Amino acid sequence: MKPVDFLLIIHPAIAVIFIFPLIGIVSYLAVQTRQRRLQTLNKNLNKKKSKIFLVVGREHVLMGRLLSGSVVIVSLLGLAYPIEKNIIDNRLWSNNLFLFIFILIMFVVTIAALVILQKTRHKHWRGVFATLTGIGLVILGFQDGVFRRDNQWYMSHFYFGILAALLMIFSLAIIENIYQDCSNRWRSVHIILNCLALLLFMAQGITGIRDLLEIGRYKLGG
Ligand code: HEM
Numbered sequence: 001m002k003p004v005d006f007l008l009i010i011h012p013a014i015a016v017i018f019i020f021p022l023i024g025i026v027s028y029l030a031v032q033t034r035q036r037r038l039q040t041l042n043k044n045l046n047k048k049k050s051k052i053f054l055v056v057g058r059e060h061v062l063m064g065r066l067l068s069g070s071v072v073i074v075s076l077l078g079l080a081y082p083i084e085k086n087i088i089d090n091r092l093w094s095n096n097l098f099l100f101i102f103i104l105i106m107f108v109v110t111i112a113a114l115v116i117l118q119k120t121r122h123k124h125w126r127g128v129f130a131t132l133t134g135i136g137l138v139i140l141g142f143q144d145g146v147f148r149r150d151n152q153w154y155m156s157h158f159y160f161g162i163l164a165a166l167l168m169i170f171s172l173a174i175i176e177n178i179y180q181d182c183s184n185r186w187r188s189v190h191i192i193l194n195c196l197a198l199l200l201f202m203a204q205g206i207t208g209i210r211d212l213l214e215i216g217r218y219k220l221g222g
């Protein structure tokens with residue numbers, strides 16, 4: 001195993017050890033948050049108080065923030081492996097110094113935008129930094145070396161992963177909208193998009209293992 005292969009292993013390892021359990025926690029808290037809200041709405045009808053703790057909503061958002069940040073970071077790590085391999089194979093620092101520096105800057109800008117997005121509460125800044133994070137991810141995704149499986153996009157680890165990460169970024173961007181919207185429209189949008197994200201995460205488990213097997217077979221010359 002060469003040092004560059006460490007990047008290949010760290011991505012699925014973080015996904016399996018950290019992200020997938022976190023998805024379980026966030027989903028459980030999501031169901032509890034919804035049930036509590038509906039039970040509280042019906043309180044006057046059946047005169048019973050909800051037995052679900054008041055904090056479930058806050059905990060869901062706390063864990064949700066952690067999940068969305070981790071998914072973006074893990075996607076960047078997934079992209080870092082093929083991009084780094086391409087940089088080394090083509091000696092990019094001497095053949096195309098501009099592109100080499102651009103790629104490095106894009107990694108830094110994307111992570112910085114994600115950090116600011118997590119911190120800022122202002123609606124407009126959330127929009128700006130969510131857009132920056134998303135654009136950074138997409139630009140890095142379309143660099144040479146990334147195996148996108150363009151002609152089989154419907155079973156591509158790349159397209160599903162980028163879409164899942166963009167949905168997580170969108171969830172971060174609309175937190176305040178969910179709380180401020182009395183019509184619950186943002187809440188419904190949030191639920192629909194994140195149920196889609198759950199399906200994409202399942203697909204990532206399957207397509208990721210397939211890609212690992214394919215890389216292994218390729219390296220063994222099979
Ligand atoms: C696995 C992905 C997720 C699913 C399936 C999910 C689903 C849900 C559901 C069902 C609710 C309750 C809606 C209701 O009251 O009717 C909810 C609430 C909420 N979610 Fe998520 N969510 C996910 C991830 C996230 C993430 C990543 C964030 C933020 C970064 C987030 C932020 C929120 C907020 C702010 C609320 C409102 C909480 C409250 O009313 O106290 N969610 N979500």
Ligand code: HEM
Binds near residue numbers: 074148
């Ligand atoms: C939260 C779940 C995950 C997300 C969002 C995600 C996202 C990504 C992204 C965006 C890439 C770069 C594009 C590509 O090369 O396909 C990537 C690469 C990769 N991922 Fe994942 N991934 C996830 C889970 C997994 C899992 C569970 C495995 C394996 C068990 C895995 C294995 C791989 C492999 C082997 C690569 C490199 C593929 C290559 O270089 O061609 N991923 N992932």
